Amino acid sequence: xxxxxxxxxxxxxxxxxxxxxSFHGYAINNGTTYNAYLIIDExxxxxxxxxxxxxxxxxxxxxxxxxxxxxxxxxxxxxxMDHSGSIPAVMxxxxxxxxxTSSPGGKKGLIAxxxxxxxxxxxxxxxxxxxxxxxxxxxTTPMLHWTDNMVTYCPEEKLLFSNDAxxxxxxxxxxxxxxxxxxxxxxxxxxxxxxxxxxxxxxxxKALAAVKALDIDMIAPSHGIIWRSHIKExxxxxxxxxxxxxxxxxxxxxxxxxxxxxxxxxxxxxxxSRRGTRAKLLxxxxxxxxxxxxxxxxxxYLAVGCPTLDSYITxxxxxxxxxxxxxxxxxxxxxxxxxYGWSGQSIGIVEQMLKDMGVEIILDPIRITYxxxxxxxxxxxxxxxEIKIM
Numbered sequence: 001x002x003x004x005x006x007x008x009x010x011x012x013x014x015x016x017x018x019x020x021x022s023f024h025g026y027a028i029n030n031g032t033t034y035n036a037y038l039i040i041d042e043x044x045x046x047x048x049x050x051x052x053x054x055x056x057x058x059x060x061x062x063x064x065x066x067x068x069x070x071x072x073x074x075x076x077x078x079x080x081m082d083h084s085g086s087i088p089a090v091m092x093x094x095x096x097x098x099x100x101t102s103s104p105g106g107k108k109g110l111i112a113x114x115x116x117x118x119x120x121x122x123x124x125x126x127x128x129x130x131x132x133x134x135x136x137x138x139x140t141t142p143m144l145h146w147t148d149n150m151v152t153y154c155p156e157e158k159l160l161f162s163n164d165a166x167x168x169x170x171x172x173x174x175x176x177x178x179x180x181x182x183x184x185x186x187x188x189x190x191x192x193x194x195x196x197x198x199x200x201x202x203x204x205x206k207a208l209a210a211v212k213a214l215d216i217d218m219i220a221p222s223h224g225i226i227w228r229s230h231i232k233e234x235x236x237x238x239x240x241x242x243x244x245x246x247x248x249x250x251x252x253x254x255x256x257x258x259x260x261x262x263x264x265x266x267x268x269x270x271x272x273s274r275r276g277t278r279a280k281l282l283x284x285x286x287x288x289x290x291x292x293x294x295x296x297x298x299x300x301y302l303a304v305g306c307p308t309l310d311s312y313i314t315x316x317x318x319x320x321x322x323x324x325x326x327x328x329x330x331x332x333x334x335x336x337x338x339x340y341g342w343s344g345q346s347i348g349i350v351e352q353m354l355k356d357m358g359v360e361i362i363l364d365p366i367r368i369t370y371x372x373x374x375x376x377x378x379x380x381x382x383x384x385x386e387i388k389i390m
Contacts, residue, residue: 017033098121109147250299348365
């Protein structure tokens with residue numbers, strides 16, 4: 001990624017990680033970026049850094065514009081190491097720089113990671129920092145998605161440095177939303193929200209209220225594409241996700257050993273189709289959990305199928321339900337199904353785990369011994385097609 005001037009004197013100096021395929025637990029299909037931004041003013045300011053393994057490249061990019069030793073401020077919008085990991089490398093050169101971070105979580109987190117030898121400035125919502133002809137204003141966004149998160153706004157440039165908000169794990173040699181297919185980057189926005197921010201809808205709504213009060217013509221997140229032409233679409237998508245809204249859309253999610261549970265899943269799919277509900281079949285043996293959760297963001301119905309492995313659920317279902325519990329999707333209706341040989345405990349276990357996560361059970365569990373008959377499959381299709389929701 002070449003150094004790009006976003007606005008006069010403001011540069012993107014971040015890194016493209018083309019080869020990354022995992023981000024603390026979820027699959028990313030196209031790598032990611034670690035975005036950092038450099039402001040040249042009376043006080044030279046770096047907004048965030050990059051993952052530690054790319055610190056040399058970050059320093060090289062900064063050096064194309066200015067001597068890193070002249071940096072006055074390093075703004076740390078988020079402690080997580082994909083954003084803060086190169087702080088030690090930067091501070092080794094910019095020995096007099098002050099690290100600006102949220103109070104109290106930011107300073108506490110940075111000291112825990114990198115020690116207390118640096119100069120720290122703590123800020124809260126509404127605090128400002130004068131750089132010269134530009135001013136930075138800070139808005140804390142706790143639990144979006146760590147306690148320390150904040151965003152930084154430059155009113156003179158109408159530019160929001162949004163950190164994780166509005167980000168995407170997406171790589172390109174382009175930097176702006178109008179240089180890419182909108183449908184693709186909107187999907188990546190949803191993929192990111194579903195797998196990182198889904199549990200924090202209430203916090204997202206508060207952050208959105210603060211963001212909408214700002215005069216913005218560019219959003220520069222810490223991952224992915226920079227928004228300048230489709231800001232309205234990005235904000236509207238976040239509002240939709242934060243509300244936890246669902247559509248008449250069903251996911252039939254299953255694992256299978258000898259295809260009996262798969263056969264049941266296909267009958268359930270047909271049943272949803274007959275009642276006019278858009279439905280999708282997701283085989284956990286072939287579908288990354290992150291893709292499942294991206295679909296779940298909008299789905300109203302969840303049918304989760306599992307064969308019984310000895311007397312328990314299969315590892316794929318166990319991993320899925322654990323991941324789902326972590327992300328806490330809201331407003332879901334569902335039921336459990338599966339095949340078994342001699343014990344059949346898995347279906348009840350799945351149903352109970354769904355209940356524990358707040359899923360409203362709308363159909364008695366479907367349990368079939370060994371291989372389902374054509375009549376049983378037809379009965380299952382009929383039962384699903386006749387589901388009534390008050």
